[in-house]
Amino acid sequence: EAGVTQFPSHSVIEKGQTVTLRCDPISGHDNLYWYRRVMGKEIKFLLHFVKESKQDESGMPNNRFLAERTGGTYSTLKVQPAELEDSGVYFCASSFTWDRGNSPLHFGNGTRLTVT
């Protein structure tokens, strides 16, 4: 079974540019999550999809971030325009159900974004 895959693994962009991160969850996992870790800080929740619907986007920092999950399969996270403080590692995770007690989260390797 393929795990959660994220592309690209690294991205270096200039302030003001646009970047799109992609996540392919484990097949059959309806629940998809985005998390972010800014250097030296906690891993923080960004949002949660159930199939193609946004279940919870309370962690999205501002309207420069746009997440989509068309067709309920892969997801993209676009940052436009990127700012220096957006640098960090963006993790995607998926699970079969939303209940953390019964359905573990499977994480991808992350995308390291550097904004210069």
Next chain:
Amino acid sequence: AQSVTQLDSQVPVFEEAPVELRCNYSSSVSVYLFWYVQYPNQGLQLLLKYLSGSTLVKGINGFEAEFNKSQTSFHLRKPSVHISDTAEYFCAVSDAGYSTLTFGKGTMLLVSP
């Protein structure tokens, strides 16, 4: 609101020595507690979890953790570490029956020969 505190950002230890990584949480409701490990250039992997019942939880790779409700702690332990245990360890909490995890800042375990 939930929060997780991992007081130690780094824990250096010699191979075959015991180790304890500390985790304290705050929450006003029933919680699930987790420890994740991130090896270099990899994603987070679940080590163990506490949902209910026995307060001592055993996980993969010889790790175990003890839930202490009165001290709101969930410390991770291993009696004898290996070089291969060098990684970053994250404690996380979720409200029981909910979806979102709240993570601590992580503790880097550095095992040397």
